[in-house]
Amino acid sequence: MSTPSHVLVAGASAAGLATAEALRRKGYTGELTLLGDEPHVPYDRPPLSKQVLAGAWQPDRAHLRTREVLDALDARFVLGDAAVSLDTANRTIHTASGRALRADAIVLATGVRPRTLPGQENLRGVHVLRSLDDALALRADLLRARRLLVVGDGVLGAEIAATARGLGVEVILAGPQSAPLATQLGPLASGLLAELHAENGVKLRLGAGVEALTADGDRVTGARLSTGEVLDAELVVVALGAVPRTDWLEDSGLVLGNGVVCDSRCRAAEGVYAAGDVARWHHERLGSLLRLENRTNATEQALAVAANLLGADQPYTPIPYFWTDQFDAKLQIHGVLTPGAEVTVVEGDPAGRRFVARYERHGKAVGVLGWNMPKQARLHRQQHLTTGGTR
């Protein structure tokens, strides 16, 4: 494909902005449009469950770039207007307000939306956490509440539980796993996380899924577990994972299946690419389709897409990476910590809550976890996870 003269990006957040910036850095001088349904300029999501929810940061500290830097990008931002359909053959996106935006190349970066429990939309006192507005609404309610129930024992649920405890709220964390993040981290690290939460006063109700929310009129009162037990709370956050925002692409002819399905170049169709949480691409070295929901991937995949838009024809083969902050623990996870992997502590000491662990499968290192040892974790990543790197 020749260099496009107009690139249109749907989704004006981490991946969308990074695509635009990478295009400019690589010398692209054509027209650039970013379309986003949120009214805000691009902001970062990781601080939402941490600094912004805690009140340590004013919302604008989460903005990804200053006004000046955005202006210097020389891109047209169409904000507060959602893409509602894509005409793939004509590379035209139609929007909720009736715009028809045509381009030579399109990048899909619409992210994911939180999964919900049946009926929760009609209840007061129930929250999800994906956007800045979600974070501010949850924070406002947390400052008035005595008791919060977090439904979901994954990364987001555990972070919200920790932040809410920091605000002095009583917190119950409910979920089906034996410990927070058990499937993601394995028994050693998730066991330590469970201890950390318990020590800090989070009541863990693990090992049973939440079946339904309970309510009094239109106000939530808690939730019922699959065991029949009922947990009372004034406020509930549902953090049950997320689904790719591809509903608007249903008639596009693109292959959809837990994300926009792409080839190893992150290409969904001729001139149509996907990046970030919404993209499910073929990872050549792992030999399978992969979709990652983490901040580093949003940027790195955007870089790969920008390069391929300009003709690089390179496969995207990153080492997955994410971090999470809970209480005084900062975890860094490089690679893929498959369940059942063999775990060896290679530095520090779990008892001292500062260590690096290496995860191996069939004698081959597949992942590295750092617990309050970010630099050392990165060094072990460089030592052990050399194949499959982005550069």
Place this chain on the structure above:
Amino acid sequence: MKITVDEDKCCGAGSCVLAAPEVFDQRDEDGVVLLLEAEPAEHLRPAVREAANVCPAAAISLSEA
């Protein structure tokens, strides 16, 4: 080019070190970014731009002068 880093934002990812090891390092204790060269030489600048761009916490700002 002048680099500034916002230590409060830094999440210790180390992506900047992977991209430009001559210019960035991390503190041993908490992984927070260490600036080795606030005004990097010409030949390092592309790598620095890359580092600023891949930082998942948007903690690195550049002013081109």
